[in-house]
Amino acid sequence: MEQRRRAVGTSVNRVDAYDKVTGRARYTDDLCGKEAYIARVVHSTVANGRVLSVDKSEAEKLPGVIRVVSCFDVPKNYYPTAGHPWSVEEAHQDVSDRLMLTDRVRFYGDDVAAVVAEDEVTAARAAGMVKIEYEEYPFVLDVREAMEDGAPQLHEDYPGNVLNHTSIRSGSYEEAIKEPGLIKVEGWYDTPSVQHCHIENFICYAYEADHKINVTSSTQIPHIVRRVVGQALGIPWGRVRVIKPYIGGGFGNKQDVLYEPLCAFLSTLCGGHLVKLDVSREEAFNCTRVRHAIRSHIISWVRPDGTFAARKLTAYSNQGAYASHGHGVVAKGMGAFPQLYPCPNVEADSYTVFTNRPVAGAMRGYGIPQAMFAVESHTDDVAKAVGMSPLEFRRKNLMPQGYVDAFSKNENYFDTFNQCMAKAAAYMDYDRKIKEYDGQDGNIRRGIGLAVFWYNTAVWPISLETSSCRMVLNQDGSIQVQVGETEIGQGADTAFSQMAADALGIPFEDVHIISSQDTDVTPFGTGAYASRQTYTAGFSIEQTAGLLKGRILSYAQELTRMPASQLELVDGVIVRKSDARPMMTLGELASEALYSLSHSEHLTAESTYQIKSNAYSFGCTMAEVEVDIEACKISLMDIVNVHDCGKLINPALALAQVHGGMSMGIGYGLSEMEKFDAATGRTLNGNLLDYKLSTAMDHPHLEGQFVKNYEPTSAFGTKALGEPPVCSVAPAIRNAVLQATGIGIDQIPLNPHVLFEEFKKGGLLDV
Amino acid sequence: MEQRRRAVGTSVNRVDAYDKVTGRARYTDDLCGKEAYIARVVHSTVANGRVLSVDKSEAEKLPGVIRVVSCFDVPKNYYPTAGHPWSVEEAHQDVSDRLMLTDRVRFYGDDVAAVVAEDEVTAARAAGMVKIEYEEYPFVLDVREAMEDGAPQLHEDYPGNVLNHTSIRSGSYEEAIKEPGLIKVEGWYDTPSVQHCHIENFICYAYEADHKINVTSSTQIPHIVRRVVGQALGIPWGRVRVIKPYIGGGFGNKQDVLYEPLCAFLSTLCGGHLVKLDVSREEAFNCTRVRHAIRSHIISWVRPDGTFAARKLTAYSNQGAYASHGHGVVAKGMGAFPQLYPCPNVEADSYTVFTNRPVAGAMRGYGIPQAMFAVESHTDDVAKAVGMSPLEFRRKNLMPQGYVDAFSKNENYFDTFNQCMAKAAAYMDYDRKIKEYDGQDGNIRRGIGLAVFWYNTAVWPISLETSSCRMVLNQDGSIQVQVGETEIGQGADTAFSQMAADALGIPFEDVHIISSQDTDVTPFGTGAYASRQTYTAGFSIEQTAGLLKGRILSYAQELTRMPASQLELVDGVIVRKSDARPMMTLGELASEALYSLSHSEHLTAESTYQIKSNAYSFGCTMAEVEVDIEACKISLMDIVNVHDCGKLINPALALAQVHGGMSMGIGYGLSEMEKFDAATGRTLNGNLLDYKLSTAMDHPHLEGQFVKNYEPTSAFGTKALGEPPVCSVAPAIRNAVLQATGIGIDQIPLNPHVLFEEFKKGGLLDV
Structure with a gap:
């Protein structure tokens, strides 16, 4: 059941807003x-x-x-x-x-x-x-070439340059494809190296x-x-x-x-x-690091009724020269494959391969944007092959409510996908447009595209999830909060402060988050990644606030002569539960506790919470494009992301996360890629002039919406939102171009060079 | 009973020595x-x-x-x-x-x-x-003039400029002095404003x-x-x-x-x-602040056998323009008066008086150097009046072993004064010299002088004594220690580290003290004063180490399958008590505790200890001087301080404290004073050229010795040492001059200007 919250759920201003807009905030170089x-x-x-x-x-x-x-x-x-x-x-x-x-x-x-x-x-x-x-x-840049016999070997211990190869097997793909009447849909999907x-x-x-x-x-x-x-x-x-x-x-x-x-x-x-x-x-x-370029091969065997008989994925991840995050990235994408569209017979293999390219590491989405480009592009290809609308096909095949993943124990508690797609469709007037844009001709054509994404929260049970928190009470009843989870621009400190205020029962303004981590004194935490922080820190914040409140009310017992069990902390005031009478302010108590000649105590609390849960975090993108075929140009007309990240701790900041992710996804889909000189291996466009980073000038209005199913595994009902917004944008755009033109383009970015080749190949350009 | 200690009691190098001698240590201006x-x-x-x-x-x-x-x-x-x-x-x-x-x-x-x-x-x-x-x-600079009718008034609420006046009364002075045969000894003793x-x-x-x-x-x-x-x-x-x-x-x-x-x-x-x-x-x-100039008037009524019948003290403390530390300074000195030489009939009054001089505040010794100059100069005058040697007189009259102060509950557990004086006398060959120097004439004369001091540790029960400590365990088994008590150059961080190492059971090198206090995250502590820090922080360090060790051994139970009660932490190794078998290192445990997938915990501990005890800290100075009467010049030939500050946490640092205090005491006795322009009130010598700060060039060898009676009220057996070394130096020098010349000079510094007047008045100079 959801607890009563005062700060959580409201769009309070960022705690660092003033300092950041006035230039007061000090970064490494300033310090x-x-x-x-x-x-x-x-x-x-x-x-x-x-x-x-x-x-x-x-x-x-x-x-x-x-x-x-x-x-x-x-x-x-x-x-x-x-x-x-x-x-x-x-x-x-x-x-x-x-x-x-x-x-x-x-x-x-x-x-x-x-x-x-x-x-x-x-x-x-x-x-x-x-x-x-x-x-x-000699050197090798291409992921498949690097695996060939005789290719230059980067590291002694990894023959064929394969850092790792993992597989998933369920049912029997080979048997299943013998079913008569199956339609085979096959594709190769390519994503580029991009930079953060x-x-x-x-x-x-x-x-x-x-x-x-x-x-x-x-x-x-x-x-x-x-x-x-x-x-x-x-x-x-x-x-x-x-x-x-x-x-x-x-x-x-x-x-x-x-x-x-x-x-x-x-x-x-x-x-x-x-x-x-x-x-x-x-x-x-x-x-530094780039996003893994991943080449994926998918075969689906579909029945005419639009159900999957068997599926196969092979993904090749270009690791560049050193292991860094390595195989975890492509493996995460592969892990999503059988979950997103459950099918009894699945074969999946993923390879992480060294090449003589800049090192690939973690980047927002951690393998899922690549996987979703492949899977969701492919999904539209399948829907087209069986003559279903992309939305209809997904409704039929997406992970159902109640699905439980055997490994992570994640459960799809709600009808999230359909809720998200319904919201996106309503915003986009999808049902009308999908028909209206069907079968266009002429140079300028419109299309609407859909893609969903699979995501989860934090890294348990693959790896450790732990969060520690310390709270220090000041004489005025305000507190300092220290956590190992890090503010990196996303607004984490504000969310932490909101949770701390509510968990302890004090006004939001009385929470002073210590933004800077200092490993000498900051409680241990592993940091910002895996869209984990609000979820994981929520537990340690709630637990530590509980401990601090316990100490406060215990001290209040000495001063009020009321049993601690009959006292509560509400908005910074010690209140008697039975009649809601205010007994004293927390500031009065805190000063007395520090300076008391009979019992002096600095009231602080610290604790570790080991998180042994994980939560799905799903959503979708719907994009509308206008394609100028002769100019080989795509105009993104409208786009909406809908997310179910559970309870929104701060709706305005949640929306900002969505906007940022959508922007990154648009660049991923339309313009961004690192290019390498075939003769030397040198990065050709490693600067912000030649690398076509997506900016606000390239965007339409970015619509972000939410489905807010309170996440039952979460201390504050929330789950991943940091990375998800980037995951389904590129395939939605690709699928919109497919609807507009009939051409399914299986590589990104969809820049004019690519469109020219594809439109030519597809017969749209007569050159 | 004294616990086994490995780091405590040894002269480990200062933790900040390397950084300070190499210039790495960063001070406010560097930062x-x-x-x-x-x-x-x-x-x-x-x-x-x-x-x-x-x-x-x-x-x-x-x-x-x-x-x-x-x-x-x-x-x-x-x-x-x-x-x-x-x-x-x-x-x-x-x-x-x-x-x-x-x-x-x-x-x-x-x-x-x-x-x-x-x-x-x-x-x-x-x-x-x-x-x-x-x-x-109009303005007033003199403390007695400021109390007169018609004097300029500095603050509205303090008529007569008296910030405070407190008294001590025991027995009946007026009745006691009627006893026949009493010898009356009376003197006025003046100490100057000096700067830190x-x-x-x-x-x-x-x-x-x-x-x-x-x-x-x-x-x-x-x-x-x-x-x-x-x-x-x-x-x-x-x-x-x-x-x-x-x-x-x-x-x-x-x-x-x-x-x-x-x-x-x-x-x-x-x-x-x-x-x-x-x-x-x-x-x-x-x-900023100066030491209070205090003018004291003492009358003693002594029996011919050298016992006190009645005593009276009146002390006037020059506060300068603002209250700052105010009356506490002279009141502390007054408090020492009836304790040092117990006498059944005592009257004491102290006044703190505003004048138009720079503000007086706290300074090493906090009223005791002034009081000791008055009391110990007076004591030699009394001894002389009754024909006893200064040492003999003190042995007879000083606070006896077993004395308990009614207010502070401090107890003189040991025969400290006699132990200290005996050591000083042995070093100085006192018994021989006191006779040899008796009755000299000629221009160059030698004398030996003795003075003792009364001190206590920390401020309880006058004021709050509380110390909080936090310890953070690192993966390598080392710890950070945070306390609110501050390193101000005296070596406190080193003492804290030694205590922490022993209390936890880890090597000294594995203690990383956080030297800098940051009120946002440092446990609450009131700071460096009252020679309190080693005493007070010792309690919170020991208590917090106990808590951390409890958490460590409890975690060790999970890993070793041995009951925590059967485990101990010795030199950074978890050891089974029954057979002293090393089970694992603390580093191994700490890493497992952080990274364990089954039970991850950041092992830290934090606690407050409220100190409700206080400890006497006594000692003495013996000084030998050579006086050139015609040149009005005193040469300090030799000097020894002997202190009982209980167990020495770090003998080398303890000695350094003694050296520093003795240096300050020499300047106080011989050269330092702030001078003021009578016409304007301006400080005349407010710089290090005109103010005659005592330096190493002005000192003989400074001998420091210790009596080490383990202090029973203390976590580590230690007590005040920061301030005591300054307290008895000036009167010891004054008493040496008295022995050499027969002239008791009742003001400091004993500079040539003063000596000239006094020697002239005493008939030694014929000018």
Whole structure:
């Protein structure tokens, strides 16, 4: 049953709004002392090979250069970079394949050397003076080519460059397809490497003090960075302190440990002096992380009545040069495949494959945008093949209410998909338009497209879910709240504050969230990823508030002579339950508790909550396009996302999440991709001029709507919303183009180059 | 019974030694952003009066000036400044007589206006351009003159300028002095205003963010500063955050709230921009705090056998212009009077009196150095009058073992005074020298002098004593420790770390003390004063370690299948008690506890300990001098302090405390005093050239020795040592001069000007 909430469910202003719009909010670069030395990384100019020598002499002679460090100077402690909870069992640990600098370069842009100088200009000049001699190897960029015999091998332990291959088998695909009368629908679906393009590039600084290496980083995962810096430097983790201030977005790129270990190491080489490592936009594209490009092959065998007999998925995920988040990304997408449209006979295989491309890591959606592009494009192809409307087909086949996943134990408690699709259809006038746009001809055509998405919340039971919270009571009855979950621009701090206010029974304004995580003092938490934070922190906030309230009411018993059980905390006032009489304010109690000569106590509370549940979070996108065939141009006319993320903690912030995700999905569908030079492996468009990031100028009105089924597994009835909004946008647009033109385009982005080829192939262009 | 300790009792290196000697340690000015605006205060140039007008116009026109603020612009929230625990009862609160800037100026240097500018030079120039018109009043500098009828009145509510007057009465003085055969010994004893002269002048900076005013300050008392900034600005205390980084000494001056409220207010006037207020050495002398100059009158009525029949003390404490710590200082000295030499018939009165001098506040010893100069000078006069040796007289009359103070319940558990005096006498070869130096003549004469001191530990039961501690376990088995007690240069963090290591059962190196207090997250504690910290924090550290160990062993039960009661933590290893078998390291347990998929928990602990005990801390000084009568010069040949501060947590640091206190005591006795211009009230020597601060060049070898009676009221057997070393130095020197010359000089410093007058008066100089 839903508890009474006062702050939760209302669109209070963001706690950081004032500071952020006035420029008061301080980010890593604002916090870094002006005495900092500046580090720059020297990147590989070959896509595959070995460093034979590094000549540092010229760079070292440049006045203002403090230190030049090559791949031959770093400790040989291989470490993982993925922002996953650690496991004490080696089998469950991420792959440790990184060194701070490497002499075995595996992509154009790999990290070979670094310079530290007194200022930016000197550092940049010195970086250019480091002379590196390579032995060059052939390289491979394509995921399928990398698996072929004779392809260049990136890592010794992974023959065929396959980092991992996992499968799903249920029923018997081979038997099932023998059923007479089945219609076979088959397709290859391709998604590109794209980049997160957070506003603030990755930046960190480090210095030694207090017998520790102190690192401040623009990261989503401070406690994980602490661990990995310890691993990379080979020092006890308690000797590492990581601070995360406000950050300018992450979207998963900062769910990897990036240059924190190198920056920390450089500081130790400079006598512990403050060293700053600020990544350029070009380096962000090339040397941090990208979204996995995934190529998927789907075969569906469908009966004429629109039911599935058997299905098969094979997905190839382009990992780039290092393991990073690795196989988890494509595996998550594969996991969604049999759940979204249940079918008794399924074969699915996914491969994660090393190539000589920039490293792929976590990015908003974590494999689901790629999977949904494949699955939902394919779904429309199937619907078309059996002559059903896309909506009708989905209504028939989507995961039904009451479905329970055997592994995660997730249950589809509500008729969520149909509720979401109904809302989207109502907004779009779908039933009318789907008919109206059917069978158009002419150069300008309209179409409406639908796609749904599967998502879940947090990572249990695949991995650890734990959240710790501490609350500190002030003399005025306000509290500080500390959690390990991180504000990365999404508004998490505001949601946490709302939950804390209600759980404790104080006004929202009396909650002071400590936005910055400091691993020395912040309760342990693994950070921002997997759309987990509001869900997971909700538990520890509620539990800790309960503990603090218990201590408060126990102290109130001493002052009021009323049994604690008869007291309640309501809006910051200790109230007697029987007659609702206000006994004293929490501020009065807090001051008395601190300063009492008879019983002085600083009322605080701290606790860990281990989360052993997970929640589905579903929704859909409906998009309307106008296609100018001759211009090979798609105009997105209208678009709606409908989400069931349970109870909305803050409706305005929830809507903002949806808007952001839709924007990212539009870029994914229409314009964004990283391009690579076939001759060198170099990223061709690694900057915001050449990379066509979707902006507000490219969008129509973004309509976001919600279905609000209170999630029963959740402390506050809420579940994932951070990543879901990006997941179904691209296939909805693709399906709208299909309706408009009859052409199903199975690769994104749907840019003019692609449309030209596809329209030509489909006979729409006579050129 | 003393517990087994591994770190406690050993001279481990200071935890901050490396950072401090290498310059890594960062102080307030190091931490302040270079974008800071600079504030300067415009001080009164009259000693008493009213501001008629402030003309800001010229200053405001200076390029680079951000803001000029006068006494007419500040909120009229009167606030107290003393670093005392708050009381929710108004009767026990400190006097609120300060405004951030005042139009009713009460001393030369009072705070009238302030300027904020872009840089130091502009701020200084602008400060000089603020034109202030005063109505001047007559002023008074002398404490007795201030009490006279018709003297200028500083504060309306305090007729005769008497801030407070308290008395002690026991037995009947008037009856007792009628006893026949009594010898009357009477004297007036004068101590000067001196300044703390900490290396780092007071400095703070403030900015607005997170809906708070954030203040970083070189303070001893961050949690108290938070409260007073809230009071001064009239905002809830939860909206104030105070951070205390490393500070360069305090000695009590920074146990006052100094310019933090003004700096915070100026930031709010500048849109929350970072504002720094850095006090010059001249301002430190004139505008922060000084030690109370106290004039004491003592009459003793002694029997020929050397026992006291009756005693009377009257002490007049020069408070300067504002209440600050006020009457507590002289009252503490008065409280020592009847305890040190118990006598059945005592009258004592103490007065704290406002004058138009710089404000007197807390300073190392808090009234006891003044009282000991009076009492111990007087004691030698009495011994001389009855023909006993100073040592013999003290042995006969000092507080006996088993003495219990009725108010504090302090008990003199050991024969401390005799133990200490015996050690000092042995070091000094006292018995031989006291005879050898008797009855010298000639110009160069030697003398040996003795003085004891009374001290106690912390402030209970006069005021609140509470300490809170939090411990956070890291994956490697190391811990962070947070306490509200502050490192101010004395080595407190090292002592805390030693106690934490032993209380938990881990190696000293595995304790990471969080040196900086941040009122948002640091457990509540009142700070560094009253020689309280090692004593008080010891309780909360021991208690919190016990709680954390309980959680650790409880988790160990899950992993080892051994009952927690059969496990112990020894040197960072979980050990089975029955056979001392190591079961696992704490690091292994900590990692498992964080990352366990079955039971994840961040092991931390936090608790408050309210201290309801107090402990005597006694000792003595013996000094040997050579006096050049014609040159009016005293050479300190040798000096020894002997202290019983119970168990030594860190012998090397304890000795360093003694050295520091002895140095300060030597300056107090021989050279230091603030001088004031009789015509204007201006401080004449408010700088380190003209003020004769005692330095290493002025010292002989400083011998420190200890008597180590384990203090039964203490968690670790320790008690006050921070302040005691300064208390008995000056009277020991004075008594040595008495022995050498037969002249008892009843004012300090014993500088050539004073000696000249006294030697002339005593017939030693024929001029």
